[in-house]
Amino acid sequence: MDAIRVLIADDHAIVRMGLAALLESDDDIVVVGEAEDGAAAVRKALRLKPDIVIMDIMMPEMDGIAATKAIKEKLQGTHVLILTTSTVSDDLARAIRAGADGIVTKATANNKLLAAIRSVASGNRAIPPEVTERIALDPPVKQLTERQLDILTSIARGLSNGDIAKQLGIRTDSVCEHLDTIYAKLGAANRSEAIAIALRKHLLKI
């Protein structure tokens, strides 16, 4: 049986090193490459055609979810295993939607990680019950539009409705309407709550 060829995509060098060391300690697994952001991961995956890409979600340039999508679209034979510290249901749900074959959180014991890699490599899905439960308990919010995200970002930066209207070139009334829609989608009562929810669900980044 051939060794499982693995590409590691994580923006933290220490994690990459640790992961490589762990995987190298298994004779069945070969680390064929490392990528420090999403774009590099896609590039290297296309070039190396690994069996498995171990993908972090939060990365610069292109996040893990977009990279997963790109890889799954272009490479049928490559499986993507998401390895993340995130426990945000929205992230997890988006990752699954993007086509990830498995999800392992970084808090998971290392032998389980290895088991997950083997399972995914043999064509199974490895989504642990705690992840599905998490998604079920905290359903992801409705998708916000670009404009709504812009407005949300602006209010998170402390801009007033008038400032936002000026910046986006729309009327203040429209900003209010957008805000109402945003509150409805997020289930928030006011600005602070909306920002809090958005940050918790990684819709916004500070």
Next chain:
Amino acid sequence: MKSLYICLPAIAVGLRLLAAPDGAPAIVNARELDASLYDGRTDKRPFAFEALVSFPSRKINGSFALEDATGTTRLYDRAFWPTNKLLAGDRIIVRGFVEHASDGNNYATATNIVLLAHEQPPTPTQATFDDINAGKFINRVISMEGVVLDSFRDEIDPRFAFLVLTDGRETVYVSLSHSEADGDCLAHLLGARVRVSGLCTDYRHKLARQALGFDISIDGLSAVEIVSQPPDDPFDVPMLHERTTLIHQSSNNAYKRLKIHGKVIATWNRNRMIVETSAGEFSNVRLAESMLPEIGQFVEVVGLPETDFYRWNLARARWRDASGISIPSKPPLQISAKGLLVDKSGHPMFNAMLHGQTVRLRGIVQRLPTGDGDGRMLLDCDGFSVAIDAGSTPESLRGLERNSTIEVCGVCVMETEVWSVHTPFPHIEACFIVVCGPDDVHVLKRPPWWTVGKLAGIVFSLLSVLTAFVVWNRMLQRLVDKKGRQLFKEQIASASSNLRFEERTRLAVELHDSLSQNLTGISMQIDAAERQLSRRPEKTLAHLGIASRTLDSCREELRNCIWDLRSQALEEHDMNKVIRMSLLRQAEGCELHVRFSIPRRRLSDNTVHCLIRIIRELATNAVRHGKARHVRVAGAIDSDKLIISLSDDGIGFDPDNRPGPSDGHFGLQGVYERIRRLNGTFSISSTPGNGAKVKMVIPIHLGEVQNGCD
């Protein structure tokens, strides 16, 4: 049988009296009872004795007189006995108590009356005017004779009327029940000689308990016996003339009706008038009834003469129309208030010579008459106030306005005290001018529109509007302040919750980015080491070494994190200060030059934290590995980019062969990762021996400009 009928109740009463709960009566005869009424004691004392009713009252709850061998007295019955059934001559046993009333008097009240027998009433005692006025026959039934001088109704209790009897020297009042003296039907007795029999009673001062006077209560008109009829013509009395002697010199004329004849020149106050007599006197007349003659009418007036020292006046008078020769009226005198009210030397004094004169006076209306012509108008004449009476023509003063200048023409009237021995020179009590019709009042000048009152009114209304405005404004301001404060508080609360939230999020991101990842890495290295132990033991050591160094770096990271949480450095507003304070530990032993021309408020907290971490790492490297003595940090903003450079004078290194993560050096790797997360770029230039220079370019968001501003 009859005696038994009489005796039985008497015995019964006697027994009841003996068994009285009040104990033995303190008062046992009429004299003691009478004395108890005036002794001033305030305790309640019972009385009981046998007496003869000498004068029963016709009043409900009225008093009746008793006499026994010791004397006479009067007591009240409070509805225990139908008193009006008692007759003069009833012999009774009476029981009751003497009580101090709130009006200051003692009253004897009968509670039990037992009729014993009816006897012949006591014979009235013949009395003279002197006897009566000397108080000789108090509570005794008397009989006396006199001429009816006057008759009038009781003003306080209209159920009663009075006859005034005189013997020519003195007078005595006789009171009788009104029901038998309807209207003025007593007037027919005027001038008649009559005999009356009744009870002589006294009036006492309530508190001083002194006798003030005496009158005779009679049963009614039936107790008046006409001795000689009055004259056929009540106006057939002697004329009052100038030579009429003053009262006190000869009492012969004192209580005699006298007559004047003349023209009415002024009337006022319903029953007052001035009559200009044929002798040229101006006599004041007080009529017995409120029926005034016309002004200018010739009248005969009969009344009781009284003098005020200046002239003879008539009181209790009656008048009838008479013919007369018209006296040519004199033209009105133009007078001043000063001439009326002040004497030549300037002392206040009424000019009595003006009494009855028709005068003309100018002044400013000071006060209008009140009510329906009852009050007098006050006229301000050169600072003096003169009263103007509308007389019998209230319409004369109607329609006048305050502060208008008017001229009045009217009769000047002085009212004086009645002259008596005790007032040898009577005071003038009032002085006023009586106008006789609207023609006597001329408005010379209307009041100016800006009277003091109107001005005050305008000022007042302006002030009230102003006050209302100010109050309204205040209220509004308070409301706005309150709302504002509330809003402010809410904003503060939300801002602080935002701040706390931001801080928490930032901390979470930081822990995630560094510590959590590092720990994951360490855990993997240790696992790898464990797994390699059996297969390739030589690799184990390398894994453990990396894990150990990562742990070191973690510890350093944690220390910095805690340091930042504790220190105020990141709260500073000046970036230079922020950097200096943050690098206190790392820059030990070397000189730090900081030149940051970036205002703190243009950077978000997250950016500042990242910058501090980066600069701290680079500075640590320069001091620890480069042995630098001087470290320079500079920062500036170029449109939407932060440009930060850091240079040192350390030993330098070869950028191509610098130690990396694989050698266990994660510092630069961390810096690199952080800058990537800020979407920035990073370059290092160094040659061995010449120190190192690091340049970073980090884009800043447009939003960050506003961030921190509000």
